[in-house]
Amino acid sequence: MNVSEAVAYRRSVRGFLDKPVDIALVKDIVERAARAATGGNLQPWHIDLVHGDSMKKLKAIMAEKIAARESEQQEYDIYPRELSSPYADRRFEVGEMLYGAIGIAREDRKGRAIWFARNFQFFNAPVGLFLTIDRQMGPPQWGDCGMMLENICLLLCEAGLDSCPQECWAVYPKTIGAFLGTPENRILWTGMSIGYKDPDDPANSLVPTRAPSSEWLTLHG
Ligand SMILES: Cc1cc2nc3c(=O)[nH]c(=O)nc-3n(C[C@H](O)[C@H](O)[C@H](O)COP(=O)(O)O)c2cc1C
Structure with a gap:
């Protein structure tokens, strides 16, 4: 895979x-x-990999939290409030496409x-x-972390693996911080699932669109 x-193959896999x-x-x-390139070669990322017994433990913790409908104070807004x-x-379109692929209607809020x-x-x-990052870092360094994340996704594809970046983990910063033992000076940006894609999971039939380049590309000649 070159x-x-x-780049063409990578998708967010949800099964x-x-x-x-x-x-x-x-x-x-x-x-x-x-x-990955980083401004000033700061390499601002910190990565934790969870697997084996730790993974079982984390999944059990999260199952309990979700069942109890526990929520935590988020440390950053995943999207602008007035997007x-x-x-x-x-955002709306990809959500509709995803829930359409798995057959859950818009009005079925519980199902979703x-x-x-x-x-x-x-x-x-x-x-x-x-992926966690020192709290002193700003937007440029968060951008650097995105370069790292994409490199990981592409190298996983080359190795026959798939992934799904997951900012939703930022909804549980305390739980994840305590589980990983993250120092106070670091903030959790994102989680990511890594494994072998289930080709039969309908969620994986989703092929999100991309806006035509006329919407975001300007050539200056
Ligand atoms: C930083 C980041 C966080 C994301 N968080 C989530 C998430 O929490 N849950 C999820 O299902 N998808 C998540 N996604 C996947 C996006 O929805 C997905 O990248 C987008 O819809 C485009 O689809 P594609 O990755 O298959 O091209 C995230 C993607 C990125 C880059």
Whole structure:
């Protein structure tokens, strides 16, 4: 798989097989992904990989939290509070496409909530990744972390693995911070599921659209 193929192939996968993943392989991928460029070579990311017994423990903790409908104070807004067009439209569209693919109607709020909670079981993936960043860092360094995350996603594709980045974990910063033992000076940006895609899971039939480049690309000649 060359770079173009990996970029074209990568998708957010929301249903994984019960197939074990070699954690040494994931560790190697994450280490290689750290060739990502960063302003001033700050390399501002911190990564935690969760697997094996730790993964079982975390999934159990989260199942309890979700069942008890516990919520926590978020440390950042995942989306702008007043998200405007065209961004809000794109968000709406992908949500409709996803729930359409899995057959849950818009008015079935409970059904959607139950399905969304699969996020907190890593969509059955055997490996979870968390990316935290020092609180002193600003938007440029968060952008650097995005370069790292995309490198990881693409290298996973090359290795036959799939992933789903998951900012939803930012809804439970205390739980995850305590579980990982994250120092107070760091903030949780995102989690990510890692595993082998279940080709039969209808959620994985989703192919999100992309806006035409005329909406966001300007050539100056
Ligand atoms: C930083 C980040 C956080 C995301 N968080 C979630 C999430 O919490 N749950 C989820 O199902 N998808 C999540 N996604 C996946 C996006 O919905 C997905 O990337 C987008 O719809 C485009 O689809 P694609 O990745 O398949 O191209 C996240 C993606 C990124 C980059």
